[in-house]
Amino acid sequence: MAESEEEVDYMSADFLAQCVGADDVRPGLIASHSARRKADIDKRRKELDQKNKARFKPVKEVQKERLEEGLNTAISSSNKGFSMLQKMGYKPGTSLGKQGQGRLEPVSVDLKQDRVGLGWQQMIEEYKRKKEERKQRKKKDNCVNPEEFRARMRNQRNEKFLERDLMKSQRVCYDMDSKNEKTDPEETWFWPSFTQECDDAEEDCEEEEEWENEFEPQEQLQILTAYLRSTYVYCLWCGTVYDDERDLKLNCPGPTREDHDDD
Structure with a gap:
């Protein structure tokens, strides 16, 4: 060093x-x-x-204890309201009412300690309840009977076929009527909605909507296919214009989709 x-x-x-x-x-x-x-x-x-x-306790804690003590303490005879009840015949420890059917104890007070509003808490509880209902409904749907499930799927498929067939029949009707120089359909709903315009007042449009909703889609399809078969000897599902009614009866399986599905 x-x-x-x-x-x-x-x-x-x-x-x-x-x-x-x-x-x-x-x-x-x-x-x-x-x-x-x-x-x-x-x-x-x-x-x-x-x-x-x-x-020395905190001020909030002291206030809470005094408030609870006041709520739990019975009303004394010096209270004006209590003295009025006694004058009307009320006796401490008995129920209110002429027949003694009223409450024995006052309605309890539920103290709210926080400063949070009540609205959003109720919304949370409501959303939780709806979520639980959706969960139970989904669970129930997953446990559906196989027969009910197949029936529901079959109905959905038939509704799609019905909508498709009705739109196709309206287009065919419009084309054939137009070739025969018809300017207006026999019924408003015989032609597709895009081919028709409301040039008159709005009342006419409302009237057409009423006519359109007068029949169910299944009924509309039956009426429209009957019109095509009788007027143009045409089968929607065969996609063929036959020579005459005799040819239609001999060679067409029937007037419905089910008749053609069987073949």
């Missing part, structure tokens, strides 16, 4: 402060009298704060 270098005193207070920090006041590490005194003052202050907390 060179002579210019100073030897380090490992037992000095400066070296101890560098190792553990000046703010460390653990027992055995307090080197000076002032630091020891400061540590004692802080310790006594903490003990005093704990005693005061145990001795």
